[in-house]
Amino acid sequence: MTFAVELKGITKRFGAFTANSGIDLAVRQGEIHAIIGENGAGKTTLMNVLFGLLQPDEGTISVNGKPMAIDSPAVAINEGLGMVHQHFKLVPSLTVADNIFLGMEIRRRGLIDRAAQVERTRALSQKFGLKVDAQERVAGLSVGIEQRIEILKVLARNARTIILDEPTAVLTPQESRDLFQTLRSFVDDGMTVIFISHHLEEVMAVSDTITVLRDGRVVATRPKQELTKRELVRLMVGRDVSFDRRPRHIVQGESVLEIEDLWARDDRRLAALKSATFSVRAGEIVGIAGVAGNGQTELAEVLSGLREASHGSAKLHGKELVGCTPAEIRDLGLAHVPGDRLARGVDRNAALSTNILMGRQKKAPFAKNGIINWTVVQDEMRALIKRFDIRARGPRDVARSLSGGNIQKVVLAREFTAGGDMLLIDQPSRGVDIGAQEAIHDEIMRQRAEGRAILLISTQLDELKALADRIIVMFEGRIMGVVDGNTMDEDAIGLMMAGVDPSDVKEDE
């Protein structure tokens, strides 16, 4: 039996940190092989090693039975490997065909032959059933189509083994299903697919063989049939973790946030949030579900004052937020955990105590008459490190030196102690390992119990399922529907996330 790809004893270190340690991986020809693991388990490092973007410190790689050194992506491409990255690497100002043939342009007399490239793109698109318009510019295309272009890019290079890194993170459930069908058809043609994910359900749905990574090591490689979801989680995390719905008391508080007919535009000045109307009560967690990029970011930015609303109103305790500055909104009692944690939530190069001071640099007891008392700030930081179980040596640690989960805890610590009774939490567990995720969820539930009103934006349905009292589903900036957290129907949410009103479907049946 020859393996499409075989890795033996791959070890990759970054300084003192070992990202991959003695990894053995054998991928059979003609199978969909999933590699699953938490954030930071070493999946991406491993694939970068395989694709020649990183060089392993130890170990060997064989492709189609031939051992070889892959020291650049060019070598990998030559050997029939193709990689579809998690973050698409398309050039917005170029056309689809230009993007597909970038790096292998068809040239005639030294000049790029656009017509031939378009021709070849059409042929490829037809052959593999991936519909694209070859002459369209990539800027403004939907993520689903962008992914198709990325796959075509790989196919145009005659790849026989395709690596996909977290391919479904930005897709709707329906788009994901289409993708899986495409992958299946590739495998039926004798190609091989390596599928990297941390998403249990889809791994179970699509793969033939599953390899689980944890802390840079392979913990198991098994055919899918031999595994259950619960087992997979235990393998990934090393212990049992419950994703069950958190138990809760019904708290019927008064309405804290009232949003009515709220509109906003995105950076391209297109309507991104359309006529949002809903409310959040004290002691209630309202979840916002939806595929990334359907107006959730804009909603969060408008509510926190970072983006101007183009129409409508949002009232916090009856006071209008639209038109207020972020500082005024903070003073009205809104705390915000931003989705883009590393850009918005912290200064990565600053000490933790400097980070915790943000927003309160003029307030007692941290400052008096405009002079900061750093001793108080340090003490506060030390207390927060203890209370939020932040893994840091002390207040002088630079934020950058912490893991994603711990940086998130720093942000939560700052925002949850800012005294606001409305919490706007955007993607609390993005890039956070499962252990820290649990702790973060505990903290959110604690805030709920204390009677705070919480608006929780997440692209992960599991998270909303576990936490939210009500789930609002957004699609293309619009609210498609509201679902009760206790009795939620995942299919209905999935349809709404794709822009279909479930009541329409029922009528059709």
Next chain:
Amino acid sequence: MKTALLPDGLIRTLAGQALAFVVALSLGAVIILMIDESPIAVFMTLMRGAFGDAEKIAGTLLQTTPILICGIAACIGLRGGMFNVGIEGQLFLGGFAAAWVGFAFALPPFVHIIVAVACAILAGAAWVAIPAYFRVRYGTNEVVSTILANYIAVLLTSYFTIFLFKRPGGWSETPPILPTAYLPELFSFSRLNIGLLIGLFLAIATAAFFRWASAGYAATMVGSAPKFAEYGGINVRKVGFSVLLASGAVGGLAGGIETLGVHHRFMEGFAPGFGFDGLIAALLANGSPIGTIFTALFFGALRAGSLLLEVDTTASREIITVIQALIILAVSADLMMRRRGDRTGERRWKF
């Protein structure tokens, strides 16, 4: 945080800076050899010119003063994430404004100085106000706009001097300022004046402001993580504008001190290159006002030494500009930095 005025990682920074100095000085030596001079002779002449006797040392400090104050102006900008390359222009306008108050009005002693200095400060701030407004409101690159403004400032002050306020019989200079506006001198044998003390005080005050004031914290955060600052409720535009305005004001102050303390008049090309020297001194000190005291002193010594260089050797005094540029280039390469694997590693003005 007990290191107070000194930034973290000081040892590493200093070691890196020292290595850069060595590299730059060796390159400088090569260039000096290229122009047929002995590097050692040039160096000795520079040292003698800078520190030969009390008068020479005072001369060095005299050159240090404007570099230091301009350096602080640059530091203020850099801490707030703004590259004020227009200090040269602010210096010229501040210098002219102070001279104008100095010769055109008769005021009691002391009051005269205060008014003249205030006008210099205002002129510097006003000159940077338009580039600053467009920077924070419409994102106009402040590096280019302030550089272009320099050329206009120099030509404009020359125009004022030669066409509007020319000293009768003199060449391209204004009438001398009244003695009531002279800055008090520190020693009898030199024009060294209290400007140096003002500069030192300003350096310490600036460092303390960024370290302990709430507003200083806001400015630092706008400089180092603008999106975070915006999210945290800091008015990024207002802070950015204030930072540039303050930087320009200090630049104007430098010009005022130069005319009131040294030249006692404004003349065409009265303080060439001090603005750029200040910027370089601030960059070399990594934006630290305290560090700038030392780098400004170093550049002041080079400048003072270069005067003797031109007398004693055939080398041009601009050779020190070459050495300064080489030092900055060597430091910018950050020779001590271990190259990290990530190719997108963020680099702000910290170089």
Next chain:
Amino acid sequence: MEVLSTIFNVALIVATIRTTAPILLVALGGSFTTKAGIFNIGLEGQMLIAAFFAVLGSIWTGSSLGGMVIGVAAALVFALVFAVLVISFRANEVVVGLALNILAGGMTISLMKAIFGTRGSIVGRGIVGLPKVQIPGARDILGPYTQLISGYTPLIYVAFIAVPVLILIYGRTRLGLYIRVVGEKPEAAEALGISIAKVRYTAALLCGLLAGLAGAHMSLGYITMFTENMSSGRGFMAVAILIFSGGDPWRVLAGCLLFGFADALSLRLQTFGFPSYLVLAVPYTVALTALFALSWKARPKLIRETIETMQRALSVHPAKSETPDTSSNRS
């Protein structure tokens, strides 16, 4: 009226073309770095050093071509230093650019003193200027307007021909495509095995080449001399043009023509007795005003929804035409 007609005539157009050329060359050079995603404030220094070495080279070799080659070589050395520090050492591009400008200023003066023993300027001493190109037959067709296209130094033709050449490079060649990709989305280039560093080095050196030509034109073109800091901010004006043109060759040309015109006009005004200092400030003021005006024009404008936009936004929805009623909770 008579004054106006003496100011605005064929000679002014010719003067505009002449003053546009050097800034056009250097701005087109900067177009490569701009497109490759490098902010190159060091154009000024590259031009200045090239101007000096072009003069030196023409004295040494006794030919203007030799001078031009040596001038360009000097600019390439500066461009290489810039590239090594910015691309390989990842130093701050503004700092490196400014330092190289200062270095160029100091070095040219020091070398002038060392070699010629003077300060200020080098005139005569065997400097060979660039020849003027007479286009054969132009006089027969254009008559008095011949000077519009004929009789310029060769680098002026090079500057204007470079515009379509650059458009071809960006639009149709692999190098141009890679330069654009590296500037717009470096990770795309990296993922496809295109070396970002190699492309950026190429762009930086191409920039040095054109900046060098611009410098050589300055000192060997219409005036054959070198003066201290003779680039006098042309390089910075080029950077201003690059900022609002985004490096697009047509827009670079438009911007350069504007400055060339301002330059030519200010020279003309000087002969009419306007104070020279104010007249000299005209090109810088034009550059600054253009910079401000264009960034003002590109400002993000807040859009408020109207009934019409709201209806349009809601009606394009694929599945349903009505706003889902969310105000009444379904839970």
